Amino acid sequence: MNRVTIAIAAFFGLALVLYWQTQVKRSEMDAVKVIGIERPDFVANDLRTTEYNEQGLIASKVTAKHMEHYASSDITHFTDPVYLIYPENGKAQWQLSADKGQLNKQSNKVSLENNVIIDAIDIEEPLQSVTTQAVTLDLTTMIGSSQEMVYIKGKGFMIQGLGLHADLNTQKLSLLSKVEGTYESQ
DSSP: OOHHHHHHHHHHHHHHHHHHHHHHHHHHHHHHHHHTOOOOSEEEEEEEEEEEOTTSOEEEEEEEEEEEEETTTTEEEEESOEEEEOOTTSSOOEEEEOSEEEEETTTTEEEEEEEEEEEESSTTOSEEEEEEEEEEEETTTTEEEEEEEEEEEETTEEEEEEEEEEETTTTEEEEEEEEEEEEOOO
């Protein structure tokens, strides 16, 4: 074999090796896409936002340490969210806080998890706070629910029970089962 034939064979051999490496890397990238690691469309730190209803009244205010929004599913994840809820009459009555939160804009529901606290803003309100580990609130109807253990503190009473149904517009709250209470005479 002469030098030209060896050079041509080496050139084609090198091209074949480079082509093979490219195909291996491409198949690895396709495998990563199949696994489906979705990245947020936008993120925010120290978020502060106000949402208005059709009448121009404040519907809710949200603050969070960190927020990630995913446009493909229209879901927003929050770290340390604090919601101020404005029911039908337009005055803030409830503050909801948790370690984690998720807002689904398609269903207009917010789910809060871990150390969920619902505080009355008015100190004269008979019911002062509700504590649980998870709650889901429909922002359209202002109805909240939980299947977790719920602890309620108010003026002169403490109640606990399993499960919760709460209508924040009418300010009616029901514990679903295993209800126990302690009342203090004033």
